[in-house]
Amino acid sequence: MTTPLLRLGYRRCAELTRQYGTTYYWGARLLPAAQRRDVYAVYALCRLADDIVDEPDRVDLAVPAEGGPAERLxxxxxxFRSALARGYSDEPVMAAVVDSLRRRRTDPECFDRFFDAMALDLTRTTWASWSELRDGYMEGSAAVVGEMMLPVLEPLSPAAKVPARALGLAFQLTNFLRDVAEDLDRGRVYLPADDLARHGADPWERRVTPQWRAFLAEQIARNRVLYTEAARGLPLLPPASRRCVGTALVLYSRILDRIEEADYDVFSGRIRVPGREKLGVALRSLVLGPPRWDAPPVRIRPARIPEGVTG
Structure with missing residues (x-):
């Protein structure tokens, strides 16, 4: 039974997703309404926690307003923990989140890893290597988000878990490569320090040099390996979920193309995929079926892995 409180909460989750996660939003539009609202609920929880850490001045009614970021987080x-245990919250967004997670029987342990990763942002600003970044931070901030979304997508096989985790990693690595300047403004560098040193690249210079191009090209190749791994999970999803995930994969991976087209300049402004392109891909997916991530119109290039680079 959907109460007025839940209807309000789910509506607010959809608004948060449309405002801050347009790729998630347009991908989820390809799902039946019951699944769509659950995607929005997971996204809203993650967004609100992330904003406490990254945008402390942006205070939503759904989050505590008193104290510093650590106390608020x-x-x-x-x-969240107490509401999930009770199965209820008086706050609309949290009520929707709890309702969704309990219906989908999402493993609560996922959220322990997630909140632990969010707390790391308050103390860590650099990462020594790709393996440290991936396993020490992205495990809880990205791979686990793929696990959270999986019950909503109703996979046909448990084997879908590995590609779902890869897609979470792929999405976040794309964010890291696109948002270098924004992260620098917060005093953080989500780039492997050993790879930067090997290329002689320094993001703090905020300029495109031959060293920076070589470094970023290597990271983009690594990112495309993750998208390749994630795409293997598409046949393991039912048609509606396949359209949703396939559309999101295509749209997010196009950010990498646009970084290349901008000559690896991620300092001058935020690189975006236009809204009309997002809508066009979503509509084509709805009419023609799940997009092939490697078909020419998708514009994702086969991964070319420089020597020494692994996923």
Whole structure:
């Protein structure tokens, strides 16, 4: 039974997704309404926690307003934990999140890893290597998001878990490569320090040099390996979920193309895929079926892996 509180909460989750996660939003539009609202609920929880850390001045009614980021994140985590245990919250967004997660029987352990990763952002600003970044941070901030979304997508096989985790990693690595300047503004570098040193690249210079181009080209190749791994999971999803995930994969991976087209300049402004392109891909997917991630119109190039680069 959907109460007025839940209807309000799910509507607010959809608004948050449309405002801050347009790729998720347009991908989820290809799902039946019952699944769509659950995608929005997972996204909203993650967005609100992330904003406490990254945008502390942006205070949503759904999150605690008192204290610094560490105190607010801890309070939000406890609110979530207690609401999930009770199965209820008086706050609309949290009520929707709890309703969704309990219906989908999402493993609560996923959220322990997620909140632990969010807390790391308050103390860590650099990462020594790709393996440290992937396993020490992205495991809880990205791979686990793929696990959270999987019950909503109703996979046909448990084997879909590995590609779902790869897609979470792929999405976040794309964010890291696109948002270098924004992260620098926050005093953070989500780039492997050993790879930067090997190329002689310094993001703090905020300029495109031959060293920076070589470094970023290598990271983009690594990112495309992850998209390749994620695409293997598409046949393991039912048609509607395949369209949703395939569309999101295509749209997010196009950011990499646009970084290349901008000559690896991620400092001058945020690189975006236009809204009309997102809508066009979503509509074509709805009419023609799940997009082939490697077909020419998709514009994702086969991964060319420089020597020494692994996923």
């Amino acid at each position: 801890a309070a939000f985590r406890e609110h």
